[in-house]
Amino acid sequence: MFRKVLSIALVFVCFSSTVLANFDFNSNCIHAYKSILALRLNEGRLLIDKEKALHPQNAITTLLDNYYDFFLILTNENKAEFGKLKENKSIRINRLEDEDPNSPYYNFCIAQVNLQWALLHSHFGEYTTAGLEVNRAYRLLQSNNKKYPAFLPNGIPLGVVNVLLGSLPGGALKSILSFLGIKGDTQTGVKMLEQLSVDLPKSPYSYHYNELIYYLTYIQTDVVNNPFAYSKMLQMVTVADSTSLLTDYIRGYVALRTGHSAEAIGWLQNRHQGSDYLPYPYLDYLIGIAKMNREDTGANNYFYKFLQSNTGVNFIKDAYLHLAWKCLLEGDIHRYNGFIQFVKAKGYLFNDKDKQALDEANDTAPNLFLLRARLLCDGGFYARALAALKGKTVADFSLERDRIEYYYRLGRIYDAMNEDDTALKFYQNAINIGKNSNYHYAATSAIKMGVIYEEQNQPVKAREAYHHVFDFKNQQFKNSLEQKAKEGLKRLAAN
Known part of the structure; x- marks a missing residue:
């Protein structure tokens, strides 16, 4: 009788484990995750589909699907594609909410989906939706941090949200978040992310390191204006994925923003390209700026290349403004005025750089x-x-x-x-x-x-x-x- 009861109990335990163990960041998922972060999205898609076929109950694939959409839209900035793909959010949230709530990945995955769409919604000026998503992500991450303090991946989005809430200037999104009663602290968020840059590489979660430095280097450069942002970036990318286009972007962007245009040109021109990688027109725009800063004669070619290949909504006005400046510096007032008209007529005003470009176009030369x-x-x-x-x-x-x-x-x-x-x-x-x-x-x-x-x-x-x-x-x-x-x-x- 005892053996029979024990057997039934063991079967129940094993069955329960099988049903509830639905968050498995296994080697195949890690490979897919790294491929997506490297901006090899086709490779990532194949690996996600492979995992779905092998382990259809693994909810990590739902999170990876969201990473796929997030980086696709972030790199192409295509508003039509954003409008089509954003419908996936609610489907993924519903799927994740049916999974094991006792896993540290439960709140983490739901929060990540919310946060990634919040960043995209704010990218396209949909601030009310973004505010609600940030609010939900923050509360889930705080709860998760209390329940699973040793779960290091949670610190990445939690640190990012703290910085976002603490440093956000006044405006629509800030007003919405204030109305919802949530506040963050920039220094707390930065310290959290910097500590993770030390702890993650020597932990079982080291595969999250590339995502960490993507956020942390941007925050140090653009948000807190850390005077050591460039040297910190160089130190962090030494152990980053050297085959990643995202790593190339990090190097080039931080170099450009910290007064190292010559280095930015080298890294961005020699970036990973080809059929394995996503097209990333924005990087040509960055090269154009770096070359103008260095007074290179070929800077305008990169702005033209960006404008011809870009399907997104951002930096169009600013690219035309730089082309106008190039003409002005060369003494061609007629072409300067022509490009200034393009600044006024083309592009959108979702991005601060484009808003500033329009202000400058409406001012005296x-x-x-x-x-x-x-x-x-x-x-x-x-x-x-x-x-x-x-x-x-x-x-x-x-x-x-x-x-x-x-x-x-x-x-x-x-x-x-x-x-x-x-x-x-x-x-x-x-x-x-x-x-x-x-x-x-x-x-x-x-x-x-x-x-x-x-x-x-x-x-x-x-x-x-x-x-x-x-x-x-x-x-x-x-x-x-x-x-x-x-x-x-x-x-x-x-x-």
Whole structure:
């Protein structure tokens, strides 16, 4: 009798394990996941379908299907395809909700699907939907973190959401999230992701590392403006997938955004391409910018290539603006005006770069000396940027806008050259004459001064600089700049 009862119990346990063990990130799924992150989506699709045939109950394939859609839309930015594929979200959520709620992957997978679609919805200006999805993802991830604190993959989306909630400037999405009553903290999120960059590689979850550095390098570069973002990126990608187009993008993007245009050109031109990889027109746009920063003659070819092959909605206006600038620098006013009309007529306004491009197109043409200095400084060619303004004084510029930018631009150049005292002097000049201007130069100068004073361990002066931002009249990037000032004040309060 005892043996019979034991046998029945063992059968029940085994049966229960079979039914509930529906989240199996096995070697085939890991291979598919890595292929998708490498932007070899066809390979990833074959591996997902193989896993579905072998193990139809494995719910990890549902998560991988979502990764497939996420990176497909993220790289092609095609609004029609987004409209078609976003219907998959509810189907996948319903499938995942039928799985084992006692697995750490249960909340994680549902949260990831919500978060990935939130990022895509916000990409196309659908902020209400995005806000609701972020809200749900955040609550699921928080719950999962309490139940399974050793489940390291959970920290990636949780860190990203914390940064997103903490650093988001005012606007539609921020208003929705505030209404829902959820708040994050940028520094908490960054620390979480940085700790994961140490812990993940030596854990059983090391295959999530490439996704981690995709988010972390972007956050360090564009969100918190970490002065060591470039060196941190170089360190992290040494153990990243060397066959990945996403790794090529990370190298090139961070290099471009941190004043290393020459290196960006090398990495992006030598990126992985061919039938195995997704087409990624955006990378040609980045090469065009890097080449303009370096004053290469062939920069316009990459903007043309981007505009011809791009099926997405973003960076179209900005590409035309760069083509206009190229003509202006070459003295071709007629073609400059033609491209400016394209900036106004073509593209969309989902992206901040395109919004800024339209603002600049509606303004008076930039001063040639300041434009050249701006591009060279952005590219990391600081000596050449300084030489572009050699012999100029503020009296050489007739427009108030240009006089303010002159001081701001010199401040940026000396700041990048680590000549803090000189940079502070020019930033202060920009503030003195630009505090009542609608342009961003004075407010941005105050942010830059605050950062310098923080690094010099002068908290009183840093706090004063950040507080100045809220006093300025400027409307350009107002929400973003005020959010940066708030983050600076929060850092100072924590120390």
